[in-house]
Amino acid sequence: MTTIAEYRTIAREGLWTNNGVLSMMLGLCPAMAMTNSATNGLGMGLATAAVMTASTLLVSLFRNHFSQEVRIPVFVLIIASMVTVVDMCMNAWMHELYKVLGLFIPLIVVNCLPFARIEMFASKKPVLPSLADGFFVGVGFALALTTIGAVREITGSGTLFADASLLLGPAFKFLEMRVLPADTGILMMILPPGAFLATGLLLVAKRMIDERSSKAAQASVAHCAP
Amino acid sequence: MSSQRTLIHGLILGAFCLGFGTLLVMTNGFTKDDIALRAVEDRQNSLRQVIPDSIHDNNLATDTLVLKGDQGNEVVAYLATREGKVTGVAFETSGSGYSGAIKVMLGVDLEGKILGARVLSHKETPGLGDKIEVKKGDWILRFTGLSIGNPPFEKWKVKKDGGQFDQFAGATITPRAVVKAIREGLQFFDANKTKLMEFKSDKAQTTDTEAGKATAKEATK
Numbered sequence: 089m090t091t092i093a094e095y096r097t098i099a100r101e102g103l104w105t106n107n108g109v110l111s112m113m114l115g116l117c118p119a120m121a122m123t124n125s126a127t128n129g130l131g132m133g134l135a136t137a138a139v140m141t142a143s144t145l146l147v148s149l150f151r152n153h154f155s156q157e158v159r160i161p162v163f164v165l166i167i168a169s170m171v172t173v174v175d176m177c178m179n180a181w182m183h184e185l186y187k188v189l190g191l192f193i194p195l196i197v198v199n200c201l202p203f204a205r206i207e208m209f210a211s212k213k214p215v216l217p218s219l220a221d222g223f224f225v226g227v228g229f230a231l232a233l234t235t236i237g238a239v240r241e242i243t244g245s246g247t248l249f250a251d252a253s254l255l256l257g258p259a260f261k262f263l264e265m266r267v268l269p270a271d272t273g274i275l276m277m278i279l280p281p282g283a284f285l286a287t288g289l290l291l292v293a294k295r296m297i298d299e300r301s302s303k304a305a306q307a308s309v310a311h312c313a314p
Numbered sequence: 315m316s317s318q319r320t321l322i323h324g325l326i327l328g329a330f331c332l333g334f335g336t337l338l339v340m341t342n343g344f345t346k347d348d349i350a351l352r353a354v355e356d357r358q359n360s361l362r363q364v365i366p367d368s369i370h371d372n373n374l375a376t377d378t379l380v381l382k383g384d385q386g387n388e389v390v391a392y393l394a395t396r397e398g399k400v401t402g403v404a405f406e407t408s409g410s411g412y413s414g415a416i417k418v419m420l421g422v423d424l425e426g427k428i429l430g431a432r433v434l435s436h437k438e439t440p441g442l443g444d445k446i447e448v449k450k451g452d453w454i455l456r457f458t459g460l461s462i463g464n465p466p467f468e469k470w471k472v473k474k475d476g477g478q479f480d481q482f483a484g485a486t487i488t489p490r491a492v493v494k495a496i497r498e499g500l501q502f503f504d505a506n507k508t509k510l511m512e513f514k515s516d517k518a519q520t521t522d523t524e525a526g527k528a529t530a531k532e533a534t535k
Contacts, residue, residue, distance in 0.1 A: 150330075153326070154326050154327075154330065155326060157323050158323045158326055158327045161327055162326075162327065162330050165330055165331060165334055166330075169334040169337060172338055172341070173337070173341045176341050176342060176345040176349070177345060179349050179352065180344075180345035180348035181345075181348065183352045183355075183356075187356075244441075245441070275440075278440055278441065279439070279440070
């Protein structure tokens with residue numbers, strides 16, 4: 089049985105310690121291509137999280153039914169099917185968002201992140217922990233994309249969560265805000281070079297926070313030692 | 315032994331393919347109708363922006379005529395009719411922008427005056443060239459009401475080229491492409507005007523659309 093503590097570890101690893109983009113450095117293609125606004129980052133992140141949760145669940149369910157030799161084609165098959173299902177459902181029922189992200193949804197197939205979690209975790213562990221792992225790593229990915237998108241959108245266009253109501257519904261209109269006056273943004277930040285800059289800066293920020301907290305932990309250990 | 319194992323692997327993989335193939339077929343079945351509906355809605359939305367509701371009583375998206383374009387390409391014309399008579403037409407025209415084609419939906423009335431123009435898709439630089447979108451600026455609205463002759467043909471250019479349309483700071487190629495696309499669209503309309511009128515008048519007699527029936531009923535009353 090998996091204990092609560094173990095689930096907590098899974099959540100912490102997925103969201104922060106082992107974050108897909110900022111630690112494992114996987115799935116960087118959508119992380120950079122789709123984050124010229126926080127809303128786009130969030131949409132792409134949520135679509136990826138949905139695919140990851142569904143495919144880790146399925147792989148874990150069937151983990152005793154396929155042999156080691158054919159596991160890779162089976163993983164590819166499962167991820168590709170889930171991506172196609174998400175693609176069709178979004179086209180039918182979330183059409184406004186689909187018009188923005190549609191071109192990039194098929195890219196989730198070649199995102200290494202779902203594949204890595206399936207190979208390392210879901211193909212070996214029971215259903216519930218695998219589901220939790222897929223969900224938290226997916227949400228961690230979505231958070232990273234939203235953060236990169238927010239940094240680029242604020243510096244590039246001076247807005248935050250523009251068009252969020254198209255993605256989440258009219259109730260989320262309050263998220264849309266203008267941070268800087270119109271036409272003051274640095275155009276480069278919403279163009280491809282901005283993706284590299286923003287991702288690099290966030291990597292630095294995460295390393296600094298991690299280092300500080302590990303120093304603090306060491307200091308407290310040293311202090312407590314007799 | 316080993317060939318038997320290979321067979322088993324093949325069967326396992328085959329079974330998975332069959333299972334997930336079935337899942338995809340089912341999802342396709344569930345979403346197919348909605349997806350088709352969304353595509354029609356998209357087309358109607360873009361048509362509604364270039365043809366005012368007040369001048370027609372038919373369904374623009376279904377009353378279409380396929381014409382030959384200048385480069386031998388096919389252009390779909392969406393006809394606006396009121397009580398069976400053509401009142402306007404909308405069609406797509408395109409120009410080559412800074413990075414790829416800019417597609418413009420153009421609505422024109424019978425005198426060749428622009429009812430409305432909207433950019434459908436483009437890949438121009440965000441923040442510079444994207445002011446041609448109606449969401450980002452009102453530049454494209456200035457074309458409404460203009461025709462060839464007003465301004466004169468030589469003035470259908472951006473100011474930098476001696477015409478009368480504003481370019482944007484830092485982006486000349488994009489507005490130049492849009493102006494050219496619209497000018498060519500108007501010329502295309504002139505070239506095909508008679509064909510458009512004729513077609514509709516015969517279609518009105520044989521038509522079986524909802525709008526046609528409604529007009530017929532009105533007439534008998």
